[in-house]
Amino acid sequence: MKTRLCRGHCPLLLLCLLVWAALSTGCQKQQAGSNPECIAPAKPGGGYDLTCRLLANGLQHADLIGQPMIVSYMPGGIGAVAYNQVNATRDRDPDLVVAASSGAAMNLALGKFGHYGVDTVRWLGAFATDYGVVVVPADSPYHDLSELVAALKHDPGSIVFGAGGSIGSQDWMKVALVAQAAGVAPKNLRFVSYEGGGEALGALLGHHLDVFTGDASEMAGHLGSGRVRVLAVLADHRLGREYADIPTAKEQGYDIEWPTWRGFYMGPNVSDADYERWVHKLKTLVASEQFKTRRRKQGLFPEARFGREFDRYVNHQVAEFRQLANDVGLGHEQ
Structure with missing residues (x-):
């Protein structure tokens, strides 16, 4: 009985298996890109x-x-x-x-x-x-970019900068441009490198840094916290919205932009x-x-x-x- 059943239905079974295989292959192709x-x-x-x-x-x-x-x-x-x-x-x-x-x-x-x-x-x-920002803790002695620049001119080694990047990274470049505005060679700065802006910002909030350079979006959740002060945004105009009260570096007399x-x-x-x-x-x-x-x-x-x-x-x-x-x-x- 089993042999006769197989003889009668094996061609049909084989056809079904071939169809199933073809459909499976087609489905796999259709699913390419389904694991973003x-x-x-x-x-x-x-x-x-x-x-x-x-x-x-x-x-x-x-x-x-x-x-x-x-x-x-x-x-x-x-x-x-x-x-x-x-x-x-x-x-x-x-x-x-x-x-x-x-x-x-x-x-x-x-x-x-x-x-x-x-x-x-x-x-x-x-x-x-x-857009780039220059940020200090809320209890920092620096209230604007000019005060930070003045302190850099007086004693560049007394200020610890930090960012989510090594020397030469874009966040370090923001520091370097501020130093240049103070007439200080960037190589004379104290800079601590972190693996990402989140880690660097945490160091600022923990008072392991004096100045953090990062991006405006990283500050969006901190502006109303009372824990940070943004000295400047590095844009050609004020950004508006929650950043409306933050002056640009340009309006403080420093031609520094970093989009x-x-x-x-x-x-x-x-x-x-x-x-x-x-x-x-x-x-x-x-x-x-x-x-x-x-x-x-x-x-x-x-x-x-x-x-x-x-x-x-x-x-x-x-x-x-x-x-x-x-x-x-x-x-x-x-």
Whole structure:
């Protein structure tokens, strides 16, 4: 009976198995891109964490992804570990994006990412802009930028600066520009490097630092706390909203600006189709009202550069940063 049953139904069973296999393969192809991940190349709590979470929440609420986006952390070398990891082992991953900023461009300009250069990843896009800030504890003796500059002129070694970046990083550059305004060589400053803005801000609140340089968005949740004082925002105009009472460095007599784009890159061997798929997602997200509201609530400001236009922009910025590094005495390490 069993043999006769098999003889009668095996061709049908084989056909069903073939159909099932074909459908399974098709489903797997359709599910490509269903495990989105954003790497924040720092410890939790800083600007890269904010960038990934803004993307993850925005994509989810806009129904632009089928599954929740994973936010993972890869601190080390102020972005160097993540940059090398993506180039070496996840260079084709169609689901992976990595948070980046003008800080990454600065590190690339200085050769801090090893033998990988600006052209070894695919620059995806920027969906927000931030601005540099100079911050002290609320009980600091410095009430404005001029008082800090005066103290630097008098005794530069008496003030401990700190930021989420090493010497040469964009947050260190903010310190260097303030020092230049005081006529002090940046190399004479006391500077403590932290693995991310969240860690550096925690050190300021714990009074392990005298001055923190970071970005305005990192201060959004602290402005009304009574624990910090923002001496200046490094923009060409006052930012408005919750930052309306914070003067710019310019209006205090110091020509210092530092806008910070927030965006993403992908592995160098991601296909054009997957790259363009992510470009489209970002463009759609940035155009939505819900994202604009989320971005504003995070203390960020509009930015919209995507795809090849953004790639050209980052390459140009890296070249500009190399010149700036020379101007403050760092030179180019590559």
